[in-house]
Amino acid sequence: MTSKLNSLERDARVMHLNEQLLEIEQRLIPTGLHVFGRAAELQEKADLLRMVASFDRPEHGTRALPKLVAEALRIENYDALLHDSAPSETKEVIDGLVNQAVQKFCEAGAEAAADWLSSQAGVDIDQSLPTLLLLGKVAEQLDSNTELDSLMSALRGEYIEPGPGADIVQNPMVLPTGRNTHAVNPYSVPSQLAFARAKHTAAALLQRCLEEQGHYPRAMALVLWGLDNIKTQGDGVAQALWLLGVRPVRDALNRATEIEVIPLEELQRPRIDVVMTVSGIFRDLFAPTMALLDKAVRRVATLDEPLEMNYVRRNVQEKMAAAEPCDFDDAVTRVFSNAPGNYGSNVNFMVMDSQWESEATLGDLFVTRKCFAYTRDSRGRSVEGREAPHLMNDALSRVEATYQNIDSFEIGITDVDHYFEYLGGVSKAVETRSKSRPAIYLSDSLSPQVKVRTLQETVRLETRAKTLNPKWYEGMLKHGFRGVAEIENHVANTFGWSATADAVEPWIYTEISKTFLLDPTMFQRLLELNPHSLRSLMKRLLEAHERGYWNPAEDVLETLRERLYNLQQDLEVSA
Structure with missing residues (x-):
């Protein structure tokens, strides 16, 4: 019995490892920085086209190529396969056919690719050709680039054609680049399509919470960004x-100006209390949306429902009946941002400058910067930017999970410091106020299948797919000085997740040191290209050790310290 159990455990681990390897392999990553005025390269274009072809686009009258292939092969459970994270030979067959079709498209055009899909998978040409013709338009726009022309026109004070801003995969109409990006009508947010997508994402998020915690979270803290x-x-x-x-x-x-309650019979779960920390740009651009969110919380708090099925109502009633009671308006406040005219939490600056003594300081700074309430009182009067740290502290003290949605294939949680500034900052604030570390989740809602990951899983994925991936860092090193700075930036942002959430496993720092600092050839390349970023990279790893996030062998520390000392001496001499 024991050997059989061990065998099952072994098989489960192998399957899990295979799943992770496939996820890394299929991850769409940039293989270099965007060069202003330069069109996409062939392989980058093929990867983007494959992802564009993976989604239904009713606005263009086109369907996802994987779905068309699945239907032609008479695979009836394709949607279920998409939401199943386990490896599947069926999915591999479908993905393989789609990849080959896109390759055929790049080589010979839309009609040739449609003919190939018809002969190899039995896909109706009338079904696949519209999708492939759309890819033709996207490919043509990827080959063109008006960025330099538009820049010169702007410098001359001339008209720049407007265009939407979004991820290319999500909305190919952002192409061609070089246009004057415009925002959206705030009253249109959320769009009907966004609300339909969000249903699956929210369900996957809560299911993940239920599986890991054994219950739905009593309250969640969400990060909302304007862009x-x-x-x-x-x-x-x-x-x-x-x-x-x-x-x-x-x-x-x-215009989305009112709220309709979804009955519990339809919802089939409790209503989750949501604390929303929004960016300064969101505050400036989406005032009607902030009012909508506040109205939603207030409406839910007044519903006559069992407390075990309405966590908003339960938390509000507990707050109003506490030893230090408050009125309904204060108890129901859930939308927080910066003071009017201010932006950011500054957590990222404090981490990057190493100007913090304890992790709790980072959470306190987040609340200090983001504790301004945006709501309406019971009389309907607007309350915009009222400093309310006591209300934010109380709301965060009940939070059991924090969450942010990732909306782009190009920008991940180690590409920019704003992710750990916001999601890391609010998570640390929750930890110090609730006396318990919250579960931290991120979702990738741009994939055909919704994927919800823990923060640690996401850090591991980003590290394997980018920072430690030769395809990624060699692509960066092609850009010389700037490429080394980008590598150092990734390491610094990874460290930010240690500081705010202790989410970086020690092996990550070990592998970073082996890849970039302990390998003599790589060290010399970085030294020649950008000694200043190399110095910052070494200092960051040593800081990770000093703050207790990494405990390497003593000889490794000695090597890093010696190389850092020698580099600093050389830079001082050359200054």
């Missing part, structure tokens, strides 16, 4: 509404 919600037309907003169990109602002008 992300512009690009997705309100994915993050829609996810917050789904967690609360409400849907937006549109008026005669198609």
Whole structure:
């Protein structure tokens, strides 16, 4: 019995490892920096086209190539396969056919690719050709680049053609680049498509919480960014509404200004209390949306429902009955941002400058910067930017999970410092106020299958797919000085997740040191290309050790310290 159990455990681990390897292999990553005015290279273009072809696009009358292939092969459970994270030979067959079709398209065009799909998989040409013709338009726009021309026109004070801003995979109409990016009508957020997408994301998020915690989270803290919600037309907003169990109602002008409660019978779960920390840009661009979110929380808090099925109502009632009671308006406040005219939490600056003594300081700074309430009182009067640290502290003290949606294939949680600034900052604030570390989740809602990962899983994936991936760092090193700076930036942002969430496993720092600092050839390359970023990289790894996040062998520390000392001496001499 024991040997059989061990065999089953072994097989499960092998399957899990295989799943992780496939995820890394299929991850779409940039293989270099964007060079202003330069069109996409062939392989990058093929990868983008493959992802563009993976989604239904009803606005263009096209269907996803993987779905067409699955239907032609009479695979009836394809949607279920998409949401199943386990490896599948069927999925591999479908993906292989789609990849070959896109390759055929790049070589010979849309009609040749449609003929190939028809002969190899039995896909109806009338079904696949519209999708492939759309790819033709996208490919043509990827081959063109008007960025330099537009820059010169702007410098001359001339008109620049406007265009939407979004991820290319999500909305290919952002092409061609070089246009004057415009935002969205705030009253249109969330769009109907975003709300439909959010249903699956919210369900996957809560299912992950249920599986890991054994219960639904009593309250969650969400991070909402302005640019992300512009690009997705309100994915993050829609996810917050789904967690609360409400849907937006549109008026005669198609403006989302009212809320409709989703019955518990339809929802089939409790309503989750949601604390929303929004960026300064979101505050500036989406004032009507902030009012909608506040209205949603207030509406849910007043529903006559069992407390075990309405966590908003339960938390509000507990707050109003506490030893230090408050009125309904204060107890129901859930939307927080910066003071008017201010932006950011500054957690990233404090981490990057190493100007912090304890991790709790980072959480305190986040609340200090983001504790300004945006709500309306019971009389309907607007309350914008009222400093309310006591209300934010109380709301965060009940949070059991924090969450942010990732909206782009190109920008991940180690590419920029704002992810650990916001999600890391609010998570640390929750930890110090609830006396318990919250579960931290991120979702990738741009994939055909919704994927919810823990923060640690996401850090591991980003590290394997980018920082330690030769395809990624060699692509960066092609850019010389700037490429080394980008590598150092990734390591610094990875360290940010140690500081705010202790989410970086020690092996990551070990492998980074082996790859970039202990390998003599690589060290010399970095030294010649950008000694200043190399110095910062070494100092960051040594800081990780000094703060207790990494405990390498003593000889490794000695090597790093010696090389850092020698490099600093050389830089001082050459200064």
